[in-house]
Amino acid sequence: MDLLFLLFRTAYSSSSVDEFVMYAVAGVFIGIYAFYYGFTQWNKFKKVADTTTSKVRSMAAGLVELNGKTIAIKALTSPVSKQGCVYYKVEHQTYIRSEKGGHWITTSIDQEYENFYLQDDTGKVEVDPRKADIDIPQKKVQYYGSRRDIEYFLSPDGDCYVLGTAKIRPGVRTVDNAASLIVTQGEGDNTFYITDKKEQDVQKNLYQRAQIGIIAGLMLTTISFGYLIFKFLI
Template sequence: MNAHLTLLFPHSTDNSWIAAALGVGVGLFLFYRGFRILQRKRLILNTPTSKIRSASLGLVEVNGLAVGPYTMNAPITGVPCFYYRTLAWELRKSGKSQEWHQVADESQHVPFYLDDNTGRLLVNPQGAEMDIHRDFHEEYSNSILFGNDMPPNVRSFLTRHSVTGDHKIRIDEYGIKPKNFLFILGTLAENPGLSVDPRPTQTRHAAVAQLSFNLPGAPKLGVALESTPGSAMSSVNFKTSMPSSAESAPHDVIRCSSESNMATPAEPTRQSKVAAALVKAGITHPAAWAAAGLANPAARMANVSETVVSADATGVAAGVALEFDLQPKVVMMKGENNPAFLISWRSEREVVRWLGWKSAALIWGGPVLTLLSAYVLVAHFGWL
């Protein structure tokens, strides 16, 4: 029996049954998640592609090129874009092995439109499931021999997120750039009051799920199902830690989410306005920024200034902005009744194929994980 436990759980202890119990639950969730993705695939197949000019309110499927009057510069690549998401991972030791731990996740967007030659449609990407092309992927080491390999923009990004870079670092960056082809499944709704301006807004991404439960007297458990833009499969991370004897067991949380900071849409907009006002007034004292609820004033001032410069440097003047409806009557967004909202760089056919492979892997992989974990439980308690 111990040999079987060691084979399935190399780092197993006397508490391996708890990890096995967790595996049963995660396997069932993956099975459920696979069917949800299969439903999304069928929804795309059953939703006809509409032209923007003739699209009606409700759930629609459109595709075209990303355009807009304003752009911002991605922090790593520096290219003008409408949306970016930059992630930093740090390689840390975990027992006898090493694992990548996410240490930074920054995502912003400026208003952009979808153009299919029949019309333009304002897109609000808040809450969207992003399947975006990866523009940058690199690993860096801060050792003496390889310290110079890390560019200044990478160091600046890590410093902004309080990452020392003492360990090996991996940087991934995704973006939506001008003239990028996009396939969007979402809700066409009346404009709830959105206006178009050049100030970047923090982007919230779709949460897969979130569960919580309490295991009194047991090791602290955690599992995360995470996805990043452009990833064909979600990654599952298991973590266990033993609380000290003097501490009571806290509520253990299982998080299955692609976004760690779920800020409200109004919050980043309000902070951006305050930051812009402070910059315009020439207020640089850290105490004033702290009183306004803003951290890293130098970084925020650089971001605001960079955005304004980017808008001018790319030839986006007031005359160009007049070509766009800055207060459109309808917006493509995440709906209340139809929460399906997908923005992808792939064609409809590629999206359907991608969802098909993903759903099949989860539908088959979930039961396999459940059965293996159930076997460990049965073997542990001697029920075989």
């Protein structure tokens, strides 16, 4: 309680009171957003944890979880590191200097997709990655003075985890189950997540993000709101 009192008194007696108010208002909104983000990550975590992994040869139409390797149908070349890939994204950033230091801001994003196969030990199925939430770590950062490019790509022959909707391909009539399906975003359940991580790591990451989002959102909203209350009430 004393610590809270000291915090608010310090903030109140600061010469830059208006700046604190601005931060506090932003804190409330950022806190609410972090809270919402935590909930969405929790929902995604539950979906990944609750969905049983299918095998390609026997998967049924509907929401499917697949684990396997990425096989390129038509390979792309990543623009920065010149690697073969099935998907890439490049964030072009510029360094902005200010009185208190500086930070990088993203000025534009380039990305390109190609359909690819996901292959497990029973077969392969086509994946259309458009509209997917593609979660891959950055692979290369290239600096050009005060600019930089951050590159992300999905490598062929790399590990691939997909949680999406298997749909029957229009016009394809075959007894081969996998050949008659394509994995994409569903209409009812629009979960579509692609990553090059293992399923256990996917679950761990989503769980951590959910925890951080909910706890940080709770703390930030409460503290920021508390500051505003004390600022204008006392």
